[in-house]
Amino acid sequence: DAGITQSPRHKVTETGTPVTLRCHQTENHRYMYWYRQDPGHGLRLIHYSYGVKDTDKGEVSDGYSVSRSKTEDFLLTLESATSSQTSVYFCAISESPGTVSSSYNSPLHFGNGTRLTVT
Amino acid sequence: GESVGLHLPTLSVQEGDNSIINCAYSNSASDYFIWYKQESGKGPQFIIDIRSNMDKRQGQRVTVLLNKTVKHLSLQIAATQPGDSAVYFCAENFFGRDDKIIFGKGTRLHILP
Numbered sequence: 001d002a003g004i005t006q007s008p009r010h011k012v013t014e015t016g017t018p019v020t021l022r023c024h025q026t027e028n029h030r031y032m033y034w035y036r037q038d039p040g041h042g043l044r045l046i047h048y049s050y051g052v053k054d055t056d057k058g059e060v061s062d063g064y065s066v067s068r069s070k071t072e073d074f075l076l077t078l079e080s081a082t083s084s085q086t087s088v089y090f091c092a093i094s095e096s097p098g099t100v101s102s103s104y105n106s107p108l109h110f111g112n113g114t115r116l117t118v119t
Numbered sequence: 120g121e122s123v124g125l126h127l128p129t130l131s132v133q134e135g136d137n138s139i140i141n142c143a144y145s146n147s148a149s150d151y152f153i154w155y156k157q158e159s160g161k162g163p164q165f166i167i168d169i170r171s172n173m174d175k176r177q178g179q180r181v182t183v184l185l186n187k188t189v190k191h192l193s194l195q196i197a198a199t200q201p202g203d204s205a206v207y208f209c210a211e212n213f214f215g216r217d218d219k220i221i222f223g224k225g226t227r228l229h230i231l232p
Contacts (some may be wrong), residue, residue: 040224041226042221042224043222045219059219090163107165108165110162110164111162112159113161113162
């Protein structure tokens, strides 16, 4: 699984509580991403990082924040969880930017996901 | 198991036959395409990629074909095995005003014994 560990694998939380999901990589890749996957939708980008302390928003970033203090760790925080944030969350890494056309593209490699249920 | 695959189109293939999974992509400016396989309870797994300057690329038991004229991508799996049972989806690297990767919703491949 390309040296990507997501924790926890499953989480049930109540509406209004903060939740932090962790992604840890051992590949030393510069680029890291958080996606959510829901029935009827393709994977949707929440936030991504292009280096330590360098992050940017994706298409569904409202209600989420991220932090990257070390190359290997990328944290996703739901500031105040809502039922609409019930989903499966995937972390991904890549060697080259996954969002920019270049002569050198590399695929994203994904972790095994965190299933989050907000009750 | 995962509920992500609900209501996906399903392709049923006899074990040992070849499988062809199709994908229509959205933007003629997309220049890099990837196929992923996702098994129940796991993350998407990279299978094969192709750049827009190519029409065909082969891997181990898999071939990707790219038809830029009609914006169509296909994944061919030779001699389908039970372990190939999964959801397959394509991704396009879209280069435009907002660079991003667009993921398809996927096709479920079901292997018949």
